[in-house]
Amino acid sequence: MxxxxxxxxxxxxxxxxxxxxxxxxxxxxxxxxxxxxxxxxxxxxxxxxxxxxxxxxxxxxxxxxxxxAGFAPRYARRPLDGDALKAAWDAIARVLRAHEPYPALVVDRGWNIVMTNRAIDPFLANVAPDLLRPPVNMVRLGLDPRGFAPRIVNLAEVRSLLRTRIARQLAAAPDPGLTALYEELLAPGGENVRHPAGSEIAIPMIFRFGERELRLFSTTTTFGTPLDITLDEVTIESYYPADAESAAYFTSAGSGAGT
Structure with missing residues (x-):
């Protein structure tokens, strides 16, 4: 010790x-x-x-x-959906709803999905049921062949981006569970991925639904000055269309991923 x-x-x-x-x-x-x-x-x-x-x-x-040092802990870890964090839960829910019709979700420090908006639902079609049993892990959902992987056109690039983000997260604050997830799904396999430059504002995730391709880039949002461990460890992942065709898909009446 x-x-x-x-x-x-x-x-x-x-x-x-x-x-x-x-x-x-x-x-x-x-x-x-x-x-x-x-x-x-x-x-x-x-x-x-x-x-x-x-x-x-x-x-x-x-x-x-x-x-x-012999002192009592100073920071509580309360459930996000409990009474004590109701204001934060409501704020996050408003952020997710306001982001529709584009997808957004909340993950904890282990990349387990805590909350989603309705725009995520169509992406879960045809995903293996066991991958959707809580806690649903975003990394596993994205990279498992029974999850999103068959639909992601640039899978190697997406895996490389996730590897970079989680490696940075582990360097900042080591975590055994996240380390195990990294070793299971993201350990380098010798692939050489070149990211596009020039025309992109961010490296997109490209989904294929039938004959259609959707190009999305993401942003992350965190609480600025949390005093609760739960709030300190959650991140809102918001996805935006990277081109006009993808934007039209989400904003068109009655559209649904996977149709």
């Missing part, structure tokens, strides 16, 4: 900072940072959180730092 000083040093190394860098950012002395890391000084809970803030430590891991 690591001490709080050892954990803080690990996070500092992960962020590529020197003790002086961290000290300047947190407005403390480099000597104090050194004493905390070596266990020669017992930091207060407020000092731990100040250093954690400058290191960009996720709320879940800030609780771990506090526990290692």
């Amino acid at each position: 690591y001490t709080v000083g050892e954990l803080l040093r690990q996070w500092r190394h992960r962020r590529g900072l020197s003790q002086l860098d961290l000290a300047i950012a947190a407005d403390v002395s480099a000597r104090h940072v050194s004493l905390v890391e070596t266990g020669k000084s017992n930091p207060s809970a407020d000092m731990i959180l100040r250093l954690a803030e400058q290191l960009g430590v996720p709320l879940r891991e800030r609780n771990r730092l506090l526990l290692a």
